[in-house]
Amino acid sequence: MTDPVSRPTNFIRHIIDKDLTDGVHDHVATRFPPEPNGYLHIGHAKSICLNFGIAEDYEGTCNLRFDDTNPEKEDIDFVNSIKQDVQWLGFQWQGKELYSSDYFDQLHGYAVELIEKGLAFVDFSSQDEIREMRGTLTAPGVNSPYRDTAVTENLMHFEKMKNGEYAEGECCLRAKIEMTSAFMCMRDPVIYRIKFAHHHQTLDKWCIYPMYDFTHCISDAIEGITHSLCTLEFQDNRRLYDWVIENISIECIPRQYEFSRLNLEYTVLSKRRLIQLVDDNHVSGWDDPRMPTIAGIRRRGYSPASIREFCQRIGVTKMDNMVEMSMLEACIRDELNANAKRRMAVLEPVKLVIENFSNDEWLDAPNHPVNEEMGTRKVPFTKEIFIEADDFREQANKKYKRLVLGKEVRLRNAYVIKAERVEKDENGNVVCIYCSYDADTLGKDPADGRKVKGVIHWVSASHALNAEVRLYNTLFTVPNPAAEEDFAGTINPQSLVVVNAKVEPSLLEFEPLQGIQFERQGYFCRDVDTTDDKLIFNRTVELRDSFAKFGS
């Protein structure tokens, strides 16, 4: 065992440390067990980082196991996307990916064992009858009339279930536990049901499928999982998990520990709501950059390392939580601030003419403000340029540090200019700003000691490339949309704002998803749909801004 110091500790690691020092285990084996019925999201990332992170730090193993016991809801496309997302996050599971369905034969055998022990029975009650007999949270349940069927008869019925001799819903296999238990899941839970469904792994071999509670614990035991980590809503199920393990002939005793699931402000993470967002076309798809899915976050421009860092920062407890979006944003900003090349892009252009400038030149501009190893690029400087409309005011108070009529400002990576006059359209909007420039200010302050406070970005009008820039904001207008009666009603109409921008020519050299900083704006990346003919940039996250937000 290595010293698990690379990640912050948590209560689960304390348990593992104790198990290791007490000799309960001499190794650690975890697993990430998604059901292949949807796309992974940031909440899954928390579980992935927890399970794989523990395996890494304790030099143990972590399996990827698809919990595929409900063929009606599952699909091979989901298993493929899940595998891809786990690997993209930077993790590799132990050996080949596993499936609960790999154990269907063994599971069936253990079910037979329970029947033989008089601990399971085939129930022919209807679903409604079973529900009524289950009782409520405060009222105990009552025994099914089939509860005392003879073992031989149960064996026969279960065999017929397996052979397809009963219709779906006609009967099911139940564990015989305790109908008066305070834990609802212990009131003779169904452990096998009939489904004449095609399974993506076992095809048409089975028409009976084991339930989660019966499957998961046995799968863990078969794989030798030492610590089975899941979310809080399975706390009650732990009693059933332990009951099954204790009542079948299996050596390994895995233990289940529950942690709280992630809640992120201004988004939703429940599968049901995510599906609704896609189905109702509130977003363009599962990989829409506004989605909290791994695919969406990836397309938004987040790196695997930034998500791993996020999962590390939020920690793991059993407390209910609501993590601020700023926590996630800080993670990608930290990484991109260090690694992303700087570029200039004008999102809402207004023309500016430098009247006393004539000969075009190509200026050297550093790719990073402090890391010189990142080199420089050439930027065309011409008589006509574009600047951000929001970076000019005819008049402003001293707090405004940008270009003001009659005042000076520094053009980033270039000269100091002074606004002399403006040209307006019939509506009074500024359509062109006429300036003069100080030729002796390239790479240095004015020789006479004048102080020029502001710096604005710009791009040559004749060399600029047109680009579609997608400005993403929070998908919802409220911190906890899931708490709303109609969460879709709180979707942010400004969650995507598309602008036609002017960008510097060197932006052509970037690969899709590669992080870039548009100076003074934020971090962006070329969208996966971008081409050299049609440049599309996604805003990953804005820069921190201690001044008032831009108008965009």
Next chain:
RNA sequence: AGCUCUGUGGUGUAACGGGUAACACACGUGACUUUGACUCACGUAUUUCAGGUUCAAAUCCUGACGGAGCUGCCA
């Protein structure tokens, strides 16, 4: 109402029963700055409440109050 779990700055977490409750994010103030970025400095908590045990309590005990989960042939 029954059972289970859970209450530490604005948010997320940390703290062998022992030092002025630590860290990150956020926020505020100031410095620096050819990004209103970055960086740096400083600031923000009677650990839900009330008792109790102890030389010593966020930590242990009791009670109260708050929050979450559980009544699929879903996972």
